[in-house]
Amino acid sequence: MSALTSAATPRPGAVLADLLPASSAARARVRDVALVVGGAALTGTAAQLSVPIPGSPVPVTGQTFAALLVGAGLGASRGFLALALYAVAGMAGVPWFADASAGAGMPSLGYVFGMMLAAAAVGALARRGGDRGALRTAGTMAVGMAVTYAIGVPYLALATGMSAGEAVAAGLVPFLVGDAVKAALAMGALPAAWKLAGRRG
Template identity: 85%
Template structure:
């Protein structure tokens, strides 16, 4: 067993879940990372199609933000950012995988996608510091990521639609708080459980 394979098999400080996938050489590690980036973008695009319209709001409830945060935590800051950047660029270019099979640069919800880029970096950085290895730490990590998404998405929504900031908060933030709490609860269970499983296999 090579050093790369052995290191990938054992959870260690400073690692994210994707680092546990074995790669027997530097070239294979690059292939693995490229596949993870494409897979992370695809996962986000698929999750964005799980959408529930909110009456009076141009922003639907989707699985998009949850997937983006999981991608950031699971892949780490660098690969997570590249995955979300691929998702954003392809969607702006016409790939219909934004929420509700939409695409293009003129969407009032594009700010949320841009916020996901920042969130993936923050969440990935926190994950490398153990922010996804316990329930409370994971909740805090997810909260930071969601806050960054809204910090970009809500002002962008206001500017693109002519809403006041208060109206944008009411339409693009408040209706999603309960759903975000549920997403955080799911992450609190899923990510620490994945680490426990990895530790047993290691």
């Protein structure tokens, strides 16, 4: 079986990015670097889809959805590195946080840190088949969102002086409906991508 054929055939323990062919170790490294940079850029682009929430310093954006898709598509290590690049570049001044912002002083920065860990968690679950069926994908996305909030909400409270209840009210509750929509989108997109890969394989 050729390298191209084996790379294009879904197998246990694989994530979608593993289906991209690489004929040598050097080309695989180049591929992985490109995927990491692309994952960071996708997250930064999605972050510009931003809707402010009255009474909350945290807007609804597309970055969480992008971060979880990056984790599922790239796997734990590459997903984590993509979100780490996104975080470090944004803190260094690249204006690709929500609303073209940058820097390290935002009260919503905890969500970015949470997305780094969420991408790793989602990627690990994806390697165990967590993105190959609708219900499993919903569970995988729920884990990723929970990890994001577990870091983001306490950070919001510390950064703003809110109480725990106020931080939950401002930084969690307004986003639950949107998160359900994102999970539903992922339930369709990721299993469909695997089915398409299977047909091409």
